[in-house]
Amino acid sequence: MLNPFSGQALAHKGLGRLTSAGIMNRRKRTSTEREVIIRRFFVAAGLFSLVVMTLIVLFLFAEGIGLFRTVSVSDFLLGTAWYPTYDPPDFGVLPLIVGSAAVTLLSSLIAVPLGVGTALYLAEVAGDRTREILKPAVELLASLPSVVLGFVGMVVLAPLMQQWWDIPTGLNVFNASLMLALMAIPTIASISEDALHAVPRELNEASLALGATRWETLTRVQLPGALSGIGTGVILGMSRAMGETMVVLMVAGGAAQIPGSIFDSVRPLPASIAAEMGETPFGSEHYHALFAIGMVLFLMTLAFNLVAAWFSRRFQQKGAATL
Amino acid sequence: MSQDRRMLFWRRARQEMAFLVFRLAVLVVLGALGGILLYVLIQGAGAISWEFLTAAPRDSMTKGGIFPALMGTLYLTLGAVLVALPLGVAAAVYLSEYATEGRVLRLVRLGIANLAGVPSVVFGLFGLALFVGYFKLGISLAAGSLTLGLLILPTVIGAAEEALRQVPGTFREASLGLGATRWQTIRKVVLPAALPGILTGSILGVGRAAGETAPIMFTAATFFTLRLPSSPLDQVMALPYHIYVLATAGTHIAQTRPLQYGTVLVLISLVLGLSLIAIVIRSRMRRHKKW
Structure with missing residues (x-):
């Protein structure tokens, strides 16, 4: 799958390491941190479907399992x-x-x-x-x-x-x-x-x-x-x-x-x-x-x-x- | 030589017969769709009137209109979209802009594919257990919207991902080349370019939410209420459920037949109308891309 970002992202990180002094660096770092947080947010959104699947299984089984206290499987x-x-x-x-x-x-x-x-x-x-x-x-x-x-x-x-x-x-x-x-x-x-x-x-x-x-x-x-x-x-x-x-x-x-x-x-x-x-x-x-x-x-x-x-x-x- | 020619004739003939069979298959499928639509249109058109669309049911639902059910379906659908659109677009942004091959992506894809395959009645049970029971929302507009929203989430993700992928890579490269960060690129370049596609794709999800019955049976729908919902915690009537109730549970099933056909016609027009709009716009956009 083509990811237009991967090369750019690497270059960006490398650049941050090269200019490692002064205000410039601090601004770069905070903006990179922000990017990382935003990235994590989107990964979480991607995983949300999996969370819903897990919840469906949990609630279905939590309510369904009650039957087997009185009726055998x-x-x-x-x-x-x-x-x-x-x-x-x-x-x-x-x-x-x-x-x-x-x-x-x-x-x-x-x-x-x-x-x-x-x-x-x-x-x-x-x-x-x-x-x-x-x-x-x-x-x-x-x-x-x-x-x-x-x-x-x-x-x-x-x-x-x-x-x-x-x-x-x-x-x-x-x-x-x-x-x-x-x-x-x-x-x-x-x-x-x-x-x-x-x-x-x-x-x-x-x-x-x-x-x-x-x-x-x-x-x-x-x-x-x-x-x-x-x-x-x-x-x-x-x-x-x-x-x-x-x-x-x-x-x-x-x-x-x-x-x-x-x-x-x-x-x-x-x-x-x-x-x-x-x-x-x-x-x-x-x-x-x-x-x-x-x-x-x-x-x-x-x-x-x-x-x-x-x-x-x-x-x-x-x-x-x-x- | 003539034997060869005869062979060729039979080979051609076999092809034509096979293609005829395929044509018949298509005719059967389209005939079923067309027949259903036409029949409902003919039977239901007589029931449609201004009063039918704007009045509440009267005389133990044998007369009057479907206004509360119509509004209930609109509210439920709107609620479902409010749940599914932000979540779905965010997941699609992950899939198209951030994801790299690996275990996380495989897990995400597995989750979405399987969520799409969960039967709608199981969503109903889930909504009953989680939203109605555990979160104590009761049988309500809110519980039904949340359930429907999760149900259409895979549809919205699919539509949004397709729209995002159609934005050319050069857009992103240009933005990044100018020094924008990844998030700035997504927010100011990719998302605006993909927005029309995301919205039209989502209309398909809307149509699905409006037509579903099983997920709202235990989470939101009531078979009769005169008033419109005043808070998200109220129960609502809904068109699909109204059809089911009138057709199966009423005491005057035969008398309400015209009303039933009328309600079916309204629901079909709503759902198929939305889908048709989305399908037409989408195929237009695929054909004349702006870039």
Whole structure:
């Protein structure tokens, strides 16, 4: 990374040492001290995100850990009954985890071909002018509020599904997955497109010059080079779908069961937190249980994000030589 | 020879088929976006009126307008920006002007990337535990703004860093060459040059803050209040939460359908309008850079 300051800064320090006498030196030193303080301030500002991450972990765990005074970790993670308001209550989150996994997987099955297809179109097929219009449109899809997608799934799509397929409820895994896919597509598309553009141009040109068609160049040269970036995009898109709340709260149906088909209702982890926190007394067992769910959700998305970061570093295209 | 030609024909044909598939993918994606926007516009346009935008809900929310929710969202968003903009710009100045390769930079990047990946409902829990509970702000405008501000921090950092990096190195070298210190250079040369970029980029964060529901559900939002907030410690209504409540928790869900579509239309116009402005200005600035 280019840092225009590094050479200058060294020269500046050296200069201070050379003119080591009189008022001149004192003024120089105080101004250097000020620069050091200002520098420290900005380093601290940079580290602030890390501080917030630490605080999130601390508070999530501090509130969540309270549950495990009364419920064992294995009962929590492997229990198949989630009845937090019964007496005695059941705090088994397995159905919620399975619900989250179901909508995340199905939504990525829908979003990956569409997202990658969109990226390939933008990078390979579209002319400059089409791209200028389409790219903002994809970004616009990314900025659509999740509550709007939840609303559309619930009010428009669910009654239609019920009618078309004669199923008991339109609020189910499939409907939620469709809406989540719309949230994941822009993430997948824009990261994949960046990855496709990052493949060195000379590789494509060499392939085309040897007589390969654009499609052959794409599949044998450009896609292998962009694979890590596309993989990163897919993982981040899945992570976004998994953590998304309003869609699954409004559209997944809310039944805490392990689904047998894609037309069953489920209650993914974020939906449970959002639906129940409002009616939960501060500091109760149920309150701690919802924070414990937050811990599970946080760790699941963190794992996805770390895998994405590792993926993009591990398979990074470093110039033409690594292919 | 003719065999070669036939081969070439099939190779071309395969390419055209593949490109057709990509075109279809784009059509599906854009069709979904366009369909949603158009449907909401058609269903919601009838509900929009001056009264709808400027009156409070009446008759257990089956009539009247959305004024308190609209204002609540504006306050929350403004608060979030006041939190995120200074912190985000400062972090971006570090990344673009001070950072050198090494462990600190890797840690900072790791923190920002992972913060961006934290689910919004977890931000809600965090805000509930830290701001509502620990700092005793209660469910309030202040708690919600702080939570939203931290949520959009990575977006603002990203936008500001991009804007700062677009300022040419020669600007800095010229300033330093004239004897200015590093901080003087940043304050008087780099930041002013990057300011338009920082602001437009931040609008994207604003749009995100205005549309988020889960983070404010437990930290700021109430489903009904007649008055506007008079202090940062008051609860507020908010557009996204209002949509959720009307669609799921009301007793007259079917009756309020037109109001729901109207509210969705207002929220979409607000959020997409902001994003569109930011996207257009940004692409203009990328195209005709002044330097």
